[in-house]
Amino acid sequence: MLKGKTIVLGISGGIAAYKAATVCSRLVQAGANVRVIMTESATKFITPLTLQTLSRHTVYTDTFDEFDPAVVAHINIADSADLVVIAPATANVLAKMANGLADDMLSTTLLATTAPILVAPAMNVHMYDHPAVQHNMEVLAERGVRFVEPGTGLLACGYVGKGRLAEPEDIVHAVQQWFAHSQDLAGKSVLVTAGGTVERLDPVRFLTNDSSGKMGFALAEAAANRGADVTLVAARTTSEPIQGVNVVRVESxxxxxxxxxERYDTADLVIKAAAVADYRPAVRANSKIKKSEEKLVLELERTTDILKTLGERKKHQFLVGFAAETEQIERYAMDKLTRKRCDLVVANDVSQEGAGFNVDTNIVHIYGEEGLVEALPMLQKREVADRLLGVIVNRMKAKTAKEAAE
Known part of the structure; x- marks a missing residue:
């Protein structure tokens, strides 16, 4: 899987730097071409000679170490990377990455590369929980940086908590998973909806909901990372645009x-993650509605059920719906799956802490025709998206194989 892939391994100055030797060794054993960059602080914990021996390449520690006059080292390494892995990533390196600093070989190369970046943080539990560190990680995640979550346990400083570098086998597995997933939707057209629709009462007032669009945007990003041609139809959202995704803005x-x-017939996979209004004002005023009586009575009419419409028109498409509920999750999810001819329904209890709107995490249950397929614990929405796409890809392959056999 990693044969012929060039992986740039960045090592920063934490006690966990010694684990990077095992990461490097296992990546090389898996067939990868590993190029190592160490910060000056990292060399206090493990020697460049160790990594040079394991990688069989020169180890870079200084931006001005130019061993080949034909190239500029940090640009050459940045351009050669299929994936950049930072393990361990200290709070300092995360801050540099988030703020675009370039004061050493590693941070300079990170600014120059266009390759995907996988980060494995490691630090004291209080440092990891610090608002500045969490903010920097959120900024990086929004830019597409992926994370290997640190472990929980006894830290070198004596504290017990979250902050221990993920084990080398977990980091290598994350690298393998990245390449395994990178093209499993190549050639597929994916259509995702996101955000809360807006139904106007007049030019200055409207009905909407609490959807931020974060889940839909995470799904669009995950599909693009897997090689798909992605179109994101987005209503009212708080999320930033995604590189490599065609965003179509709508309101109602x-x-x-x-x-x-307009795009359904050519889509291979459709994920309806948007929170669409069930009702809209029967009459929309052309000018601002003025105060008059103590009460204002609004007449509402049903909107068209988009998911049901797609189910009725489904031919070759793999259709995934979302169900935001507050009770009887399985019952309502299975009912939606059947009535609307979905292949999968992703349900969550939005009354649960960490699973509702306007948060970066989610807790979901995935349902298929046989019932519960997988229950995911509280995870970052990007992780939920990646896990869900994994289920979808496997189901799409099984469906194609079944249809071919028939």
Whole structure:
């Protein structure tokens, strides 16, 4: 899987730097071409000679170490990378990455590369929980940086808590998973909806919901990372645009319906993660509604059920719906799956802490025709998206094989 892949391994100055030797060795054994960059602090914990011996390449520690006059070292290494892995990543390195600093070989190379980046943080539990560190990680995640979560246990400083570098086998597994997933949707057209639709009462007021669009954006990003041609139909959201994804902005449920139907026939996978209004004002005022009586009575009418419409028109598409519920999760999810002809329904209890709107985490249950397929604990929405895409890809392959056999 890693044969012929060039992996740049960045090692920063924490006690966990000694584990990087095992990471390097296992990547080389797996067939990767590993190029190592160490910060000056990292060399206090493990010698460059160790990594040079294991990688069979020169180890870079200084931006001005130019061993080949034909190239500029940090640009050459940055361009050669198929993946950059930072293990361990200290709080200092995370801050440099988030703020675009380039004051050593590692940070300079990180600014120059266009390769995906996988980060394995390691630090004291209080440092890891510090708002500045968490903010920097959120900024990096929004830019597409992936993380290997640190472990929980006894730390070198004597504290017990989260912050221990993930084990080398877990980091290598994350690298293998990255390349395994990188092209499993190549050639596929993926359509994702996200955000909360807006139904206007007048030019200054509207009905909407609490959806931030974060889950839909994470799914679009995950699909793009797997090689898909992704179109994201987004209503009201708080998420930033994603590189490599075609974003179509809409406002109302009707506009979202039309945007989706225009692209539905050519889609291979459709994920309906948007929170679409069930009702809209029967009459939209052309000017601002003025105060008059103590009460204002609004007449609402049903919007078109987008997911049901897609289910009725489904031919070759693999259709995934979302169900945001507050009770009887399985019952409502299975009902939606059957009535709307979905292949999968992803349900969550939005009343649960960490699973509702406007947060970066989610807790979901994935349902298929046989019932519960997988229950995911509280995870970052990007991790939920990646895990869900894994289930979807396997199901799509099984469906294709079954259809071919028939």
């Amino acid at each position: 449920a009707e506009q979202m319906l039309q945007a989706v139907l």
